[in-house]
Structure formats: C-alpha cells, structure tokens
Amino acid sequence: MSFQAQARAVADRLRTATRAAALSGAGMSVESGLPTFRSGSRALWRNRDPMTLATPEAFARDPALVWEWYRERLRAHGAATPNPGHLALAELERRIATFTLITQNVDGLHLRAGSRDVIELHGDVRTSRCASCATRVPTPLDGELPPRCACGGPLRPNVVWFGEPLPPGAYERAWEAAAGSEVFIVAGTSAVVFPAAGLVQVAREAGAFVVEINPDETPATSSCDVSMRAASGAFLPLVVELL
Numbered sequence: 001m002s003f004q005a006q007a008r009a010v011a012d013r014l015r016t017a018t019r020a021a022a023l024s025g026a027g028m029s030v031e032s033g034l035p036t037f038r039s040g041s042r043a044l045w046r047n048r049d050p051m052t053l054a055t056p057e058a059f060a061r062d063p064a065l066v067w068e069w070y071r072e073r074l075r076a077h078g079a080a081t082p083n084p085g086h087l088a089l090a091e092l093e094r095r096i097a098t099f100t101l102i103t104q105n106v107d108g109l110h111l112r113a114g115s116r117d118v119i120e121l122h123g124d125v126r127t128s129r130c131a132s133c134a135t136r137v138p139t140p141l142d143g144e145l146p147p148r149c150a151c152g153g154p155l156r157p158n159v160v161w162f163g164e165p166l167p168p169g170a171y172e173r174a175w176e177a178a179a180g181s182e183v184f185i186v187a188g189t190s191a192v193v194f195p196a197a198g199l200v201q202v203a204r205e206a207g208a209f210v211v212e213i214n215p216d217e218t219p220a221t222s223s224c225d226v227s228m229r230a231a232s233g234a235f236l237p238l239v240v241e242l243l
C-alpha cells in the first residue's frame with residue numbers, strides 16, 4: 001500500500017473512533033530538531049552512558065554534572081518548536097471524543113502544540129522538585145548547581161530516571177487509555193523501555209487497531225496492524241488531512 005493509501009486507512013479508522021490514544025517517543029521531536037536517545041548520529045546515548053546522567057546514583061555522585069546536562073537539554077527544548085506531527089496529534093484530540101496522548105518525552109512539545117489530555121510518563125524538565133521535601137518549582141535556568149529549594153535541599157529535575165517508579169498514577173491512567181482505545185498510535189519510539197513499551201501489547205490485546213509510525217522497525221512492529229516506515233511529522237499531518 002502506498003503512503004497515501006496507508007494514511008487513508010488510518011484516517012478511516014480514526015473517523016469512526018470515539019476513543020483513541022497515542023504513545024510517543026523521542027522520534028516525535030526529530031522534526032523539531034531535537035535528538036533521539038538511540039537513533040542517528042546525534043543520539044543522546046550514543047557517546048554518553050545513561051548510568052552517569054540519568055540515575056539517582058549519578059545525581060548523588062555528581063549533581064552538577066547531571067544538572068549541566070539537563071540544563072543543556074532544557075535550553076534545546078526552549079529553542080525548539082512543535083512540528084507538524086505534534087500539531088496533528090493535538091488536532092486529533094480536538095476531533096475525537098476521547099484522545100489521550102501518552103508520551104515518554106520530557107520536552108513539553110505536545111503541550112505547546114495544544115494537546116491537553118497528556119500523560120507525561122517520564123516526567124518533564126520544565127519543573128524540578130526538592131530531593132528533601134518534594135516541593136515542585138519551575139526549573140531554574142541559571143544559578144548555582146545544584147539549585148536549592150527554599151528548605152535548603154537540592155533540587156532535581158522532575159524526570160524519571162532509570163530504576164525509579166513512574167509519576168504516581170501515570171501508568172494506571174496510561175493503561176486505561178491504551179486498554180480503552182479503538183485506535184492506538186505508536187509514534188517515534190524504539191519501544192524498548194518498559195513499562196511504556198508494554199502499552200502497545202495492552203492496546204493490542206484489548207482489540208485496538210494499532211498503528212506504528214517510525215522510519216525503522218522496532219520490537220513493537222509485529223504487534224501493529226499498520227507499521228509505517230515514515231517520519232511522524234510527515235505521516236500524521238496527512239492522516240489528519242484525510243480525516
């Protein structure tokens with residue numbers, strides 16, 4: 001089937017759906033100029049060991065190093081703008097009675113694109129929380145490292161690090177959205193990080209029509225009804241156009 005025919009097949013499914021959901025990953029923000037973690041020459045984990053930057057142990061060992069990396073990313077997020085893929089998913093939320101966007105991304109671009117029913121499974125970098133008293137504040141872009149809470153405790157980025165639980169209630173809400181969806185879109189994720197990746201199977205087993213959009217095959221591909229070898233910023237706007 002051609003690109004256009006695949007997009008039409010997905011649009012046909014979405015037109016009659018009253019409940020749909022999407023799971024997004026770093027590939028979703030490639031057309032906004034942000035790197036992914038594992039694909040391409042700019043991949044964040046290509047020349048860096050996540051264990052030195054994205055674990056509670058790394059933060060305890062060298063909070064300034066961890067903070068420098070997150071501040072760099074926060075600046076990159078601020079300089080980026082939502083791309084046509086983000087805008088298309090926001091438009092799907094407006095057109096479909098219930099459309100929940102489950103994202104592993106911490107860049108906030110779905111919210112800036114206008115999506116409202118968003119579950120940020122891995123937290124966000126816009127806010128920080130106190131490692132001592134858990135107070136949340138907007139992430140300070142400059143100043144001492146690590147930044148300090150009013151109570152004196154060190155602030156940490158409000159993201160999920162390896163070995164940490166997801167934000168309270170986030171997985172439960174995501175599971176319900178996946179299990180209740182008639183159409184489930186999987187866009188821009190390598191589908192290797194759990195429990196997020198497991199949502200594809202949850203949707204599939206609940207009978208959803210599962211659509212993957214990714215230039216590469218992933219472990220989720222065999223669980224999908226349609227797997228588009230495409231950029232999300234190209235395919236999703238076409239789906240919306242054909243709705």
Ligand code: OAD
Binds near residue numbers: 025031038
């Ligand atoms: P990855 O970097 O693992 O995967 C990005 C995926 O996007 C790859 O499968 C690419 O093929 C695909 N991709 C590249 N360009 C694309 C485009 N233009 N359109 C669509 N897809 C494209 O990123 P995630 O799956 O998001 O976790 O990674 C999952 C988690 O691993 C992240 O949330 C992060 C990371 O460690 C934490 O930090 C807890």
